[in-house]
Amino acid sequence: xxxxxxxxxxxxxxxxxxxxxxxxxxxxxxxxxxxxxxxxxxxxxxxxxxxxxxxxxxxxxxxxxxxxxxxxxxxxxxxxxxxxxxxxxxxxxxxxxxxxxxxxxxxxxxxxxxxxxxxxxxxxxxxxxxxxxxxxxxxxxxxxxxxxxxxxxxxxxxxxxxxxxxxxxxxxxxxxxxxxxxxxxxxxxxxxxxxxxxxxxxxxxxxxxxxxxxxxxxxxxxxxxxxxxxxxxxxxxxxxxxxxxxxxxxxxxxxxxxxxxxxxxxxxxxxxxxxxxxxxxxxxxxxxxxxxxxxxxxxxxxxxxxxxxxxxxxxxxxxxxxxxxxxxxxxxxxxxxxxxxxxxxxxxxxxxxxxxxxxxxxxxxxxxxxxxxxxxxxxxxxxxxxxxxxxxxxxxxxxxxxxxxxxxxxxxxxxxxxxxxxxxxxxxxxxxxxxxxxxxxxxxxxxxxxxxxxxxxxxxx
Amino acid sequence: xxxxxxxxxxxxxxxxxxxxxxxxxxxxxxxxxxxxxxxxxxxxxxxxxxxxxxxxxxxxxxxxxxxxxxxxxxxxxxxxxxxxxxxxxxxxxxxxxxxxxxxxxxxxxxxxxxxxxxxxxxxxxxxxxxxxxxxxxxxxxxxxxxxxxxxxxxxxxxxxxxxxxxxxxxxxxxxxxxxxxxxxxxxxxxxxxxxxxxxxxxxxxxxxxxxxxxxxxxxxxxxxxxxxxxxxxxxxxxxxxxxxxxxxxxxxxxxxxxxxxxxxxxxxxxxxxxxxxxxxxxxxxxxxxxxxxxxxxxxxxxxxxxxxxxxxxxxxxxxxxxxxxxxxxxxxxxxxxxxxxxxxxxxxxxxxxxxxxxxxxxxxxxxxxxxxxxxxxxxxxxxxxxxxxxxxxxxxxx
Numbered sequence: 001x002x003x004x005x006x007x008x009x010x011x012x013x014x015x016x017x018x019x020x021x022x023x024x025x026x027x028x029x030x031x032x033x034x035x036x037x038x039x040x041x042x043x044x045x046x047x048x049x050x051x052x053x054x055x056x057x058x059x060x061x062x063x064x065x066x067x068x069x070x071x072x073x074x075x076x077x078x079x080x081x082x083x084x085x086x087x088x089x090x091x092x093x094x095x096x097x098x099x100x101x102x103x104x105x106x107x108x109x110x111x112x113x114x115x116x117x118x119x120x121x122x123x124x125x126x127x128x129x130x131x132x133x134x135x136x137x138x139x140x141x142x143x144x145x146x147x148x149x150x151x152x153x154x155x156x157x158x159x160x161x162x163x164x165x166x167x168x169x170x171x172x173x174x175x176x177x178x179x180x181x182x183x184x185x186x187x188x189x190x191x192x193x194x195x196x197x198x199x200x201x202x203x204x205x206x207x208x209x210x211x212x213x214x215x216x217x218x219x220x221x222x223x224x225x226x227x228x229x230x231x232x233x234x235x236x237x238x239x240x241x242x243x244x245x246x247x248x249x250x251x252x253x254x255x256x257x258x259x260x261x262x263x264x265x266x267x268x269x270x271x272x273x274x275x276x277x278x279x280x281x282x283x284x285x286x287x288x289x290x291x292x293x294x295x296x297x298x299x300x301x302x303x304x305x306x307x308x309x310x311x312x313x314x315x316x317x318x319x320x321x322x323x324x325x326x327x328x329x330x331x332x333x334x335x336x337x338x339x340x341x342x343x344x345x346x347x348x349x350x351x352x353x354x355x356x357x358x359x360x361x362x363x364x365x366x367x368x369x370x371x372x373x374x375x376x377x378x379x380x381x382x383x384x385x386x387x388x389x390x391x392x393x394x395x396x397x398x399x400x401x402x403x404x405x406x407x408x409x410x411x412x413x414x415x416x417x418x419x420x421x422x423x424x425x426x427x428x429x430x431x432x433x434x435x436x437x438x439x440x441x442x443x444x445x446x447x448x449x450x451x452x453x454x455x456x457x458x459x460x461x
Numbered sequence: 462x463x464x465x466x467x468x469x470x471x472x473x474x475x476x477x478x479x480x481x482x483x484x485x486x487x488x489x490x491x492x493x494x495x496x497x498x499x500x501x502x503x504x505x506x507x508x509x510x511x512x513x514x515x516x517x518x519x520x521x522x523x524x525x526x527x528x529x530x531x532x533x534x535x536x537x538x539x540x541x542x543x544x545x546x547x548x549x550x551x552x553x554x555x556x557x558x559x560x561x562x563x564x565x566x567x568x569x570x571x572x573x574x575x576x577x578x579x580x581x582x583x584x585x586x587x588x589x590x591x592x593x594x595x596x597x598x599x600x601x602x603x604x605x606x607x608x609x610x611x612x613x614x615x616x617x618x619x620x621x622x623x624x625x626x627x628x629x630x631x632x633x634x635x636x637x638x639x640x641x642x643x644x645x646x647x648x649x650x651x652x653x654x655x656x657x658x659x660x661x662x663x664x665x666x667x668x669x670x671x672x673x674x675x676x677x678x679x680x681x682x683x684x685x686x687x688x689x690x691x692x693x694x695x696x697x698x699x700x701x702x703x704x705x706x707x708x709x710x711x712x713x714x715x716x717x718x719x720x721x722x723x724x725x726x727x728x729x730x731x732x733x734x735x736x737x738x739x740x741x742x743x744x745x746x747x748x749x750x751x752x753x754x755x756x757x758x759x760x761x762x763x764x765x766x767x768x769x770x771x772x773x774x775x776x777x778x779x780x781x782x783x784x785x786x787x788x789x790x791x792x793x794x795x796x797x798x799x800x801x802x803x804x805x806x807x808x809x810x811x812x813x814x815x816x817x818x819x820x821x822x823x824x825x826x827x828x829x830x831x832x833x834x835x836x837x838x839x840x841x842x843x844x845x846x847x848x849x850x851x852x853x854x855x856x857x858x859x
Contacts, residue, residue, distance in 0.1 A: 236580075238708070239708070240708075240711055283675065284587055286585060286586050287583075287584075287585060287586065287588070289583045289584060289585045293583060308719065311580065312580060313578075313579075313581065314580055316588075391555055392555055395557060396559075397557070398540050399540070402542065403708075405542070405544075424590055437708060438578060438594075438706075439579065439580050439594075441575045441576055441578060441596045441597050442596070442597075444593055444600065444601060445597065445601045445604055448601060448608070452606065457676065457677065458608065459606055459607055459608055460607045460608060460609055460695075
């Protein structure tokens with residue numbers, strides 16, 4: 001562990017610290033391998049994984065027989081197994097696919113059949129009256145629905161944070177601000193060159209590079225897939241909207257997208273989105289006023305009382321879509337390389353299943369495992385309103401962010417430790433500071449007082 | 462049980478406390494979620510404060526300190542957050558001592574106001590660091606935390622000029638002010654000050670199209686008379702577009718006026734639950750601190766009456782509705798108590814030229830031609846005799 005990085009040879013280097021990379025990292029560290037997790041950005045969860053709809057999918061609507069279907073099903077089960085030990089949240093909301101016209105209603109039977117084929121046997125079709133009695137807030141024009149009791153809402157940030165933290169605490173290495181520029185395989189050892197000229201050596205590389213997946217894949221071989229990032233824009237409504245629906249409201253999906261979803265968030269808000277817009281740009285996801293207004297209009301149509309609730313903010317994310325519908329996962333034994341690409345909108349759920357699949361591929365092609373006897377299980381700070389927050393505890397430090405009730409100690413703690421926030425976005429995602437209805441009107445100065453010394457670039461030189 | 466608890470130690474809350482203490486109440490409690498009392502003027506380090514209520518011409522921090530001093534005799538608990546307001550005046554609070562419930566005969570909500578940040582404005586573009594509201598910027602600049610050197614300022618309300626003054630004080634040079642309307646919102650001489658004293662160009666009839674920059678703000682694209690161009694800047698200050706900080710009231714089930722964004726009150730500053738009163742900028746998008754302070758004083762008077770001889774029953778209130786180009790009017794409910802005239806305030810949604818009419822049921826009691834801008838306050842007085850036996854008041858701007 002103490003040898004200089006240049007001489008050290010890791011068992012496994014994972015490129016990309018999104019939710020998939022974090023889950024794979026955790027899996028291999030707990031399996032006793034020497035792992036390094038490499039992230040080009042200043043913090044983990046900074047690409048595709050930072051913006052999604054935060055749903056724990058049952059996989060009811062997956063294409064039966066696909067890798068995605070298997071990983072989502074397995075990931076779903078494994079999240080439920082480990083989440084209490086990592087203190088990860090779970091809102092058992094269930095989901096309703098709602099048909100808004102006769103044509104959509106006619107397709108509900110097929111959705112139920114597909115769910116059953118995927119092994120999600122508790123999915124049932126329900127009448128328009130039953131939809132209305134479950135969700136009296138929905139607008140007029142409901143033709144029927146499908147009830148999926150197992151769908152749930154989770155926290156898109158604390159989950160990967162927990163995975164990465166468990167990996168680091170159990171001996172894994174994490175390099176942030178580290179972009180892999182090239183690599184060469186020489187006598188079964190990869191030398192990965194970083195953009196700043198350093199070298200990371202490893203026996204096996206796992207490509208979890210998300211929106212950069214095809215570019216990283218080209219280090220090993222001509223990429224068999226190409227990424228066309230698919231942008232999704234979302235609206236977040238203020239907390240009074242939380243009670244307007246109970247279940248996740250899903251549209252009847254098309255072949256290209258799951259469509260615009262309405263869901264509660266783990267933080268007590270309501271989310272409307274995403275859109276699905278293909279673009280060439282891999283890093284920047286802009287929001288567009290006309291699209292956001294159309295989203296708001298769609299939200300009001302489905303849930304009329306949304307018109308009375310202020311919008312808190314809007315955001316956009318990029319999902320790494322490829323020309324293939326399924327995940328692109330395979331081992332390249334001769335190249336000592338595992339490819340994990342094209343993980344689109346189901347990555348948050350699928351990640352733990354993908355990690356297990358990667359472990360199986362490793363054992364099949366590359367080496368043995370020596371699972372840790374007693375791994376450390378960190379407890380991730382709770383950000384949800386379902387469990388007690390530090391702001392409600394006696395002896396609490398002062399509340400810095402009044403909208404999200406974030407205390408000074410929570411912010412200081414997120415700025416410290418083995419996985420300290422590396423960017424202001426990372427701090428926001430770890431604590432929710434500046435994420436509420438005032439978006440930093442009341443707390444920016446005080447957050448900066450705490451963060452400016454730790455996170456570079458916040459103040460003008 | 463306490464007599465009065467006040468939520469928010471800004472100009473309205475502190476002014477109310479001063480009056481309540483002066484009237485002899487010994488158990489007035491002020492709850493302030495921040496580490497110090499004084500409210501937003503604490504961060505507005507330029508002259509112009511205290512004119513209307515204290516007849517002084519002070520800097521904001523001095524004004525805030527003076528309000529706190531004059532409220533001596535009231536207990537101020539800082540670092541104390543109200544998390545819920547239950548029926549009948551019972552407040553759930555969080556403090557370093559842990560969660561607690563405070564019961565009072567009357568509660569005054571004086572939680573003030575904030576600006577609309579970028580998010581709900583649905584502005585296109587990237588989401589880099591360096592985008593903030595005037596309020597956040599003023600606090601940072603005063604603490605000598607300088608997030609940028611050459612920002613643009615979006616909006617031309619009074620607070621935007623306050624931002625320019627703060628910016629210059631901190632060695633920051635705004636590159637432009639952007640106003641979507643054909644004229645600036647603040648009264649003259651705001652634009653003249655901007656142009657001639659601070660040399661900040663004011664671009665009217667100009668729309669912010671897109672924000673650019675990945676990690677930090679790199680520029681904006683604006684559109685003026687169909688022409689788009691880029692302005693290089695390293696920060697964006699969204700100024701104005703104030704909204705009452707009324708989340709607690711909304712979440713607690715008090716009636717909210719969708720027009721003002723604040724709680725529905727009657728002419729005694731009473732909310733829909735008569736244990737709760739509201740005063741200051743929570744009542745509507747921003748007025749200057751002097752008016753907020755004055756409302757604090759008046760609400761304190763009403764609370765004293767409620768605790769003493771009693772106020773007229775709220776259920777006899779006459780509702781006030783609005784129509785045409787009106788955006789809001791308050792009080793939203795009128796309770797006849799004596800023969801004093803009743804004062805209402807309101808604003809128009811848009812710049813409007815037409816006729817203002819006040820109807821009591823079907824009777825037109827006032828009708829006059831009017832030219833009004835949306836940012837200008839509209840004052841209406843109704844004689845008590847016009848309300849006798851009436852069941853509805855309408856304020857129409859046609």
